[in-house]
Amino acid sequence: MVLIALLYYQNEKKLYFDLAKTKMRNVVSNISSQIIFAHMSGNSLDMNQFLKTDLYQISFYDKNKKLLFGNLKDKDIDFSKNIIMQKENFILIDKSTYGHLDIYYIAIKENLFFNRLTSLQKEIVFLFFIIYFFISLIGFFLARLFLKPIKDERDRLNNFIKDTTHELNTPISAILMSSEDEENLTPKQVKRIKLAAQRISEVYKDLTFIFLENKQNLTVAKEFNLKKLIESQLKYFEALALKKRITINSELRDTFFTIDENDFIRLFNNILSNAIKYNKQKGTITILLENNTLTIKDSGIGIEKSKLKDIFNRYYRATDFSGGFGIGLNIVQNICEKYKIKIDINSELDIGSCFTLKF
Incomplete structure (x- = not known):
């Protein structure tokens, strides 16, 4: 029983800490984005707005770590650390402003984490005496059966949220910056907005498929000419390929197969988008459709032989070469x-990969 209580406390403590840290990162990320945007657009920024909260104390520092502005009273801050733990609170250091508005460091202090831990301790002690007789016989089994899967699932969820946020941040930032002067958009800015919107659309469709994959009533399978479906999708990828100066060669013959249209588009788009994403500048992609076989071959970075067996696992990424969060090949x-x-x-490293699908 004591072991279960300790495990539960440590688990909840880490969860509280992760949640508090995530909220602080979201706050400071929002502040950093506003600082960067204000500097790049030449607009003024009211820094007092960031201090109007009872949840956090926030201060801003220059390149030499001298205080510029803020209400954080701690003076001896170690800026080489990302998290500074103290007796009754902790401080998070952020460096994502990169000198915009002469701000190089943001320090944010959280004041509720340890109060929550104290409340948690009291709750655990109270519950310990109430449910002792009910869980003493099954505590050991619950700890083994449930605590580890919950921890693993929480870790996967945290990583998934982090990667998804990162994956969406780049195209959203591109849209915001490119549409800043909406009355005088250049063709280059329009192209950037289009590419960013396409990327967001791809992420949305992948997430929709993952979370609705068990709802079979949403799919309507009928016979399609795969050649026509592929040709329609190739137009969609022209801008993405042009950005990396990738040449797409295709030789397609009429091939009929019974499948839901959206499922085939998801299948084809995920393979082709990977072929573009992990390709080299001025690379090539060859697409062949004949004899009920679809082949997509690229001249990209390739995949190590030892990792091929895992590439279809959800959230698995064989390389950190580019963005993504490991659901495309699982789909x-x-x-x-x-x-x-x-x-x-x-697949061979530095030579490329070839996906072959037989219908």
């Missing part, structure tokens, strides 16, 4: 299993 595998499509992969 591909789910669709292939659903329609009994055989998929083979051949």
